[in-house]
Amino acid sequence: MDILIRQQACRIYTGGRNFDRNLPCVVLIHGAGHDHSVWNNQARHLAHQGFGVLAPDLPGHGSSQGTPLPSIDAMADWLLEMLDALGVAQASLVGHSMGSLIALAAAARATERVKALILVGSVAPMPVAPALIEAAASTPARAHAMINQWSYSPAAQLGASASPGTSLLDINLRLMERQAAGVLASDLRACNSWTEGLARAADIHCPTLLISGERDQMTPARAVKPLCAALVNAAGGARMITVAGAGHAMMAEAPDAVSDAIRGFLRT
Amino acid sequence: MTQTGLFGAETLALHAGQTPDATHGSRATPIHFTTSYVFPDADHAAALFNLERPGHVYSRISNPTNAVLEERIAALEGGVGAIAVASGQAALHLAVTTLMGCGGHIVASRSLYGGSHNLFAYTLPRFGIQTTFVDPRDAEAWRAAIRPETRLLFGESIGNPALDVLDIPTVAGIAHAAGLPLLVDATLVSPALQRPFELGADLVMHSATKFIGGHGVAVGGLLVDGGCFDWEASGLFPTLTEPYDGFHGMDFAEESPVAAFLLRARREGLRDFGACLSPMNAFQILQGLETLPLRMRAHVDNTNRIAAHLAAHPLVEKVAYPGLDAHPDHELATRLLPDGCGAVLSFDLKGGREAGRAFIGALRLFSHLANVGDAKSLVIHPASTTHFRMTAADLAAAGIGEGTVRLSVGLESSADLLTDLDRGLHAVGKLNKA
Ligand SMILES: Cc1ncc(COP(=O)(O)O)c(C=O)c1O
Numbered sequence: 080m081d082i083l084i085r086q087q088a089c090r091i092y093t094g095g096r097n098f099d100r101n102l103p104c105v106v107l108i109h110g111a112g113h114d115h116s117v118w119n120n121q122a123r124h125l126a127h128q129g130f131g132v133l134a135p136d137l138p139g140h141g142s143s144q145g146t147p148l149p150s151i152d153a154m155a156d157w158l159l160e161m162l163d164a165l166g167v168a169q170a171s172l173v174g175h176s177m178g179s180l181i182a183l184a185a186a187a188r189a190t191e192r193v194k195a196l197i198l199v200g201s202v203a204p205m206p207v208a209p210a211l212i213e214a215a216a217s218t219p220a221r222a223h224a225m226i227n228q229w230s231y232s233p234a235a236q237l238g239a240s241a242s243p244g245t246s247l248l249d250i251n252l253r254l255m256e257r258q259a260a261g262v263l264a265s266d267l268r269a270c271n272s273w274t275e276g277l278a279r280a281a282d283i284h285c286p287t288l289l290i291s292g293e294r295d296q297m298t299p300a301r302a303v304k305p306l307c308a309a310l311v312n313a314a315g316g317a318r319m320i321t322v323a324g325a326g327h328a329m330m331a332e333a334p335d336a337v338s339d340a341i342r343g344f345l346r347t
Numbered sequence: 348m349t350q351t352g353l354f355g356a357e358t359l360a361l362h363a364g365q366t367p368d369a370t371h372g373s374r375a376t377p378i379h380f381t382t383s384y385v386f387p388d389a390d391h392a393a394a395l396f397n398l399e400r401p402g403h404v405y406s407r408i409s410n411p412t413n414a415v416l417e418e419r420i421a422a423l424e425g426g427v428g429a430i431a432v433a434s435g436q437a438a439l440h441l442a443v444t445t446l447m448g449c450g451g452h453i454v455a456s457r458s459l460y461g462g463s464h465n466l467f468a469y470t471l472p473r474f475g476i477q478t479t480f481v482d483p484r485d486a487e488a489w490r491a492a493i494r495p496e497t498r499l500l501f502g503e504s505i506g507n508p509a510l511d512v513l514d515i516p517t518v519a520g521i522a523h524a525a526g527l528p529l530l531v532d533a534t535l536v537s538p539a540l541q542r543p544f545e546l547g548a549d550l551v552m553h554s555a556t557k558f559i560g561g562h563g564v565a566v567g568g569l570l571v572d573g574g575c576f577d578w579e580a581s582g583l584f585p586t587l588t589e590p591y592d593g594f595h596g597m598d599f600a601e602e603s604p605v606a607a608f609l610l611r612a613r614r615e616g617l618r619d620f621g622a623c624l625s626p627m628n629a630f631q632i633l634q635g636l637e638t639l640p641l642r643m644r645a646h647v648d649n650t651n652r653i654a655a656h657l658a659a660h661p662l663v664e665k666v667a668y669p670g671l672d673a674h675p676d677h678e679l680a681t682r683l684l685p686d687g688c689g690a691v692l693s694f695d696l697k698g699g700r701e702a703g704r705a706f707i708g709a710l711r712l713f714s715h716l717a718n719v720g721d722a723k724s725l726v727i728h729p730a731s732t733t734h735f736r737m738t739a740a741d742l743a744a745a746g747i748g749e750g751t752v753r754l755s756v757g758l759e760s761s762a763d764l765l766t767d768l769d770r771g772l773h774a775v776g777k778l779n780k781a
Contacts, residue, residue, distance in 0.1 A: 116603050224353075238362075238364040239364050
């Protein structure tokens, strides 16, 4: 569906079911240079299992108008406005990579509105290699190649794709190429400069899950641990799940494992 | 070939899309000879139908062996995915019917495989889809033929059998300026010699029956989605940008901006038209695909030698092969086909139709049959076989003379092939003297 937020059309994918605000709401937040379609499988699964799903294209991404917001805090503000615009009082937030920082920032700010927090492929802080930011700004094709190299497990780099007949790496390239010039660089800078993650983590009181890929080179499982430890106030203590064999692009590489982890956590 | 992704083409041809099977460790791709797949439980079954979980349900829609072939060709072409179908013709039909229905219009090169020409000129009009054929070298003609109801531009990388090189960047530019996609039939070049998506094409089809299989044992087709075309921005493709009652009310472009075409083609086209590929054929085509880059180098090598030999022969009027300096598209070919122009060439013998018959009759290694792209060398006389439905004027427009002979050069020793051709030319010499 398309709705207006701040006078700009925003594309929100709802997982193949019409959004129903009376159902428990889950927001799926994509990462840098991406759009909602990274969540296709998980969104459809949750939407068919009793959740109201909102997977927005962030401003300036995918089919949403505007320019990319310059900081994680600005993106978190926008996300909460999206919930206002849809009359959603409370939601669980699920974010991947940059999206996980947005989810963390939003949850720290609006503690009463966030029912549960799930951080997928997440580390905080999230320093981005200067070479990658530079490439994203000057020669996007080089940046896209670096991202593909680091985002997929060694096995997934050659296939076989979990989705029959598709080439996951080419899908990711096309998705990144489709974003307007400068979007990826802007997103990566936003990730790089948001250094408050560990401090904000202490403000999180809701149940929190970290999902990491065993073969993730972008946000390696060992680098997730400090964030997990910083989530000291998360209800019941932050939990961590490692997806066997998967790289950073785990929603595409291991769609069922990620869907099951999210749904299992939200049901508890 | 230049490498654009993480792996070179030779590696992708052997590995892409397959990991050794988890149960038995089989290194080769297993042939999944099954129509259907057991659901672990009722919830999983429902989830597969709702596309909540990826997986196989029924082999008309997808099959694990076919999926390896699909993923491998997608990786080789640099596309987001592919659909394996029963033949090259089925791939073309699937592309057309995914994009348009009754009232649609296609602009196509007039230099096409005869079967494709039949489909456009005679069969699709019966279903309300019209085609305008244009001289593929005439950019203005492509542009001028586009109408409000046009939904597709179509041409062959190298036209069969006139061997004209499609200026993909130019035709793609014309298509995109009109909000239309360009479909390229890359059968004669294969991804080992050209990657049409990098040149601007939006969709690619192959008759896998030809060089991709390479062995001449299995008929099959492949349709590859480049994932670049913006269906929403075009606004001309309601099949991809409006909810489809026939499949979960899905708006394919919203569902997957980069793979909308692929999704609809599989979920509607394979489901309803049903031109699926047998997993046995998929396996056989995979066996060929493994050595495609190696074979294409050898094909090109032999073809260059034969083209030069024929061009220098006094009994040969002219040779059509873009690899030759004299070919009108030679300069274009050096840009678009730097690794070679494939293994199909045609030439006109002095002496017309009778000379053609005498030539073919004298050959021993070249098999006289209606195919191209076999590892074995092939020969045919298009005017009396593949293109026999075309009028003399249409034939001439497609660059085919009464005495045109088409060769598909195989992988035999080039010396033996030259000896065989000389045998045929000797027969023509005797005929012409008599
Ligand atoms: C260029 C080209 N395209 C398409 C086809 C049709 O393929 P198939 O015979 O696999 O249906 C052929 C077959 O000769 C061909 O040469």
